[in-house]
Amino acid sequence: MSEHINSAENIKVISIAFYSERFDPKYIFVAGDATAAPTAAEIVIYEDIMKPYLTASLIFQDDQDFGKSIKGTEKVIVVLQSPGDKSQVIQKEFVVRSVEFREYITDTQAILKINLIENYGYFDHINRFNLGYADTGENIIEKISTNIVGASLFKDIKDSYQGAFRYIVPWITPFKAIKKVLSKMTTRTGLPYFYFSSLNTEFHNLTDLETILEKGTINKGTPFIYSRGNTSADISLDLLPFIVEYYEAEQESHSLFLAELGTFGSKISSINASTSLSYNTKINMAYELKLMEDAGVFERLGSKQQLNVFDTFFRAIDDFDKADIDITEFNSRVFYSIDSRTNDQSLKSPDRNLLGYNESLDEADTRLSIIRLAVLRYLVMNAVTIKVPGLFFSIKSLDTSVGNLIEFAMFENEKTLNERLGYNDDRSGQFIILKKKHVIDLTSDAHTVQMDISKIANLEARSVGA
Numbered sequence: 001m002s003e004h005i006n007s008a009e010n011i012k013v014i015s016i017a018f019y020s021e022r023f024d025p026k027y028i029f030v031a032g033d034a035t036a037a038p039t040a041a042e043i044v045i046y047e048d049i050m051k052p053y054l055t056a057s058l059i060f061q062d063d064q065d066f067g068k069s070i071k072g073t074e075k076v077i078v079v080l081q082s083p084g085d086k087s088q089v090i091q092k093e094f095v096v097r098s099v100e101f102r103e104y105i106t107d108t109q110a111i112l113k114i115n116l117i118e119n120y121g122y123f124d125h126i127n128r129f130n131l132g133y134a135d136t137g138e139n140i141i142e143k144i145s146t147n148i149v150g151a152s153l154f155k156d157i158k159d160s161y162q163g164a165f166r167y168i169v170p171w172i173t174p175f176k177a178i179k180k181v182l183s184k185m186t187t188r189t190g191l192p193y194f195y196f197s198s199l200n201t202e203f204h205n206l207t208d209l210e211t212i213l214e215k216g217t218i219n220k221g222t223p224f225i226y227s228r229g230n231t232s233a234d235i236s237l238d239l240l241p242f243i244v245e246y247y248e249a250e251q252e253s254h255s256l257f258l259a260e261l262g263t264f265g266s267k268i269s270s271i272n273a274s275t276s277l278s279y280n281t282k283i284n285m286a287y288e289l290k291l292m293e294d295a296g297v298f299e300r301l302g303s304k305q306q307l308n309v310f311d312t313f314f315r316a317i318d319d320f321d322k323a324d325i326d327i328t329e330f331n332s333r334v335f336y337s338i339d340s341r342t343n344d345q346s347l348k349s350p351d352r353n354l355l356g357y358n359e360s361l362d363e364a365d366t367r368l369s370i371i372r373l374a375v376l377r378y379l380v381m382n383a384v385t386i387k388v389p390g391l392f393f394s395i396k397s398l399d400t401s402v403g404n405l406i407e408f409a410m411f412e413n414e415k416t417l418n419e420r421l422g423y424n425d426d427r428s429g430q431f432i433i434l435k436k437k438h439v440i441d442l443t444s445d446a447h448t449v450q451m452d453i454s455k456i457a458n459l460e461a462r463s464v465g466a
Contacts, residue, residue, distance in 0.1 A: 008241040008389030011440060011447035014079040014089065016040055016058070022069075030060045031442045032079070039063060041111075043078065045092070045438040049194050049402040052149075052175045052204065053121030056094055058114045062102075067112045072096050076116055080440075082394035090396050092199060095122040118197060120151050120204075124175045134166045134354055137185040141178050141195060141206055148174045151204040154398065157193065158210050160185040162365055165355040184357065189292050190371030198401035199438060200393070207403055209375065209432075213456065216300050217430055218399045223407035223459065224388055245448070246387035247410065249427075254381055255327070262333025263374040270337045270366050279363055285374050286328040301405075301430055301457035307378050335370055379454040383434055384427075390438065390447030402433045409459055428459040 015032030031040035040060040047054055058076060076094045081087050094116035104110045117125075129148055133140045137160045145153040162184060169177045178195055185193045191209040198205060219242065226244035258264060263285060270279040289307055292298065298305040339360050360366045386408065393400045410427040431453035440447050 007446075008243070008391045009446040009448055010083045011390055011394050011445055012081040012083050013440065013442060013445055014081055015077070016043060016079070016442070017077050018066075019075040019077055020073065028066065030058075040442045042442055043440050045078075045199055045440075047196070047198050047402050047436045047438075049196050049432075049434050051197070052178060052195055053118040053124065053197050054092065054094070054199060055097075055118070055121070056116040057100070058116060060112055060114075061105075062110045062112050063108065065108065065110070067099065067102055067110060070096055070099060070114070072098065075119065076114070080394065082391070082396070088396040090199060090394075091202075093119045095119055097122070120149055120197065121175075124149065124173045128171050128173055129177075130169055130171045132166065132168045134164065136160055136164050137162060137181045137193075138206060140167060140181050144169075144174050144178055144181075145195075145204055145206075149204075151197075152202075153206055154201070154203045155206045156211055157206055157208050158187045160193070161188045161368055162186070162355070162361050165357055165359070167357045180357075184369070186365075186368040186372045188368075189295060189297055190288065190368040190375070191292075191297070192372045192376050194403055196402060198398070198403075199436070200396055200401045201398050205398065205401065205403065210297060212403060212405060212432060213298060214300050215405065217405040217407045219392075219406050221407075223409040223428075224386065225409050225411065226386065227411040241389050241391040244386045244388055244408070246450075247384065248386075249384040258377060258381060259327060259330070259332040261373075261377055262335065262370070263377045265328045265330050265332055266370060266374075267331040267334045268337070268366055268370060269334060270339055270360070270363075272339050279366065281363065281367060282331065283367060283370050283374075284328045285371070286326075288371050288374075298457060302460050303430075303458040305457050306429060306455045307375065337366065339366075379432065379434060383452045383454045384431075385450060385452055387448055387450045390440075390449045393436065393438070393449045394447055402436055404433050405430050405456065406433060406453065407431075407459060408453065423459070425458065429455045430457045430459060431455050 013032050015034050016030050017032075017034075018028040018030065019026055029035040031043075039062070040058060042059045043056060045054055045056045056078075074096045076096065078092050078094065080090045097115045097117045100113040100115050102110050102112050127148075133143065135143070138155060138157055142153050142155065145151050165184070167181060182193050182195060187208050187210045189210060193206065193208045195204065195206050222239065222242055224242045224244050225239075226247045265285065266283050268279070268281050268283065271277075272279070289305065293305055337360075339358065355361060408428060408431050410424045411422055412424050433451055433453055435452040437450040438447065439450065
């Protein structure tokens with residue numbers, strides 16, 4: 001039976017339940033159809049493209065002093081569904097991480113806020129292992145994810161440039177090992193890889209920025225729209241899920257910090273410990289991004305990429321012998337590395353061409369690792385926050401997770417920047433979703449999503465309007 005969708009914030013909360021073998025009965029429901037008198041008020045679920053597990057917080061009213069029996073090993077099982085016909089059920093399993101606060105409102109009633117971590121994250125924190133791998137980075141991550149973490153992996157990636165290498169996991173947690181492998185991997189153009197969990201999928205995800213760009217935006221032609229005026233007036237029902245309620249740009253004017261991190265211009269000094277030979281080179285990110293553009297990395301986006309955030313007209317001191325040098329030509333940071341051969345390089349050795357973890361494939365590999373760092377820093381430092389109705393992001397689909405591109409348009413009250421369309425060129429564009437914060441009001445089944453998004457390219461004129 002189809003469910004009537006009253007608003008773009010509708011979501012169906014099937015159930016939220018605490019589970020423990022100590023309980024009798026084993027399930028204590030605090031929200032959903034199975035609860036005679038729901039006591040939960042709100043659940044907030046966080047997903048992050050940089051994190052391999054979800055986190056959450058749950059606020060509920062405790063009428064039976066149940067909170068005093070919480071030991072931090074209870075599971076909280078959340079079952080959600082997007083309203084409408086044939087929508088699939090989303091089920092996630094969390095473990096109690098801590099009780100953030102308990103406020104008594106009567107002698108027997110209290111309001112509790114419980115912090116939760118996805119079961120995979122809890123297991124990771126208490127599990128350390130030591131194994132050796134000799135494979136490509138993507139295959140090592142898949143083996144750790146499926147065999148050690150117990151999370152099936154969906155891979156949608158380009159082959160990593162570095163190829164196969166040997167990695168010995170030194171008694172660390174599985175997700176720390178995966179993070180170490182990710183830090184070594186780049187695409188052939190130097191773009192990073194991401195391994196993350198999502199509310200909208202039942203598997204973990206491994207993808208890279210180049211593949212994300214190739215997929216294009218998930219809402220092409222129907223951008224999320226923000227206006228300082230009343231955007232909801234005279235808007236069709238179909239467009240209501242795309243109205244942005246809130247917009248904030250916190251991190252601006254941070255060029256000096258990015259320069260100090262080496263994300264504009266930097267120098268690499270790499271020493272081969274086996275031969276004592278050194279390799280020195282310079283990276284100008286304006287030039288590197290232009291190479292990516294010429295190679296067609298941003299071609300699917302249909303417009304000039306916007307990762308080039310530097311002002312090449314800027315001069316710190318005009319009357320100076322370096323006054324003609326732009327900001328990307330300075331070595332604002334020097335990266336050092338030592339490359340040593342740790343494998344048996346004899347002609348009969350089967351591992352002769354297998355790199356050690358601290359070895360670089362070639363000089364290009366060394367450069368690509370620095371380009372990767374710069375791109376990651378651009379994404380994080382240039383993120384803005386928007387808040388939207390949750391309907392679009394309550395569908396069980398990889399297309400609604402972090403790690404996707406969306407179109408976003410900020411309209412101006414006065415048509416100053418684009419007379420024909422009336423949207424702000426600088427603040428509108430194609431953005432990658434870095435973080436999502438799902439806020440579900442359990443008293444009204446209302447769902448909103450706050451997202452951190454980072455601009456990748458301009459918004460095509462054909463995407464806005466009509």
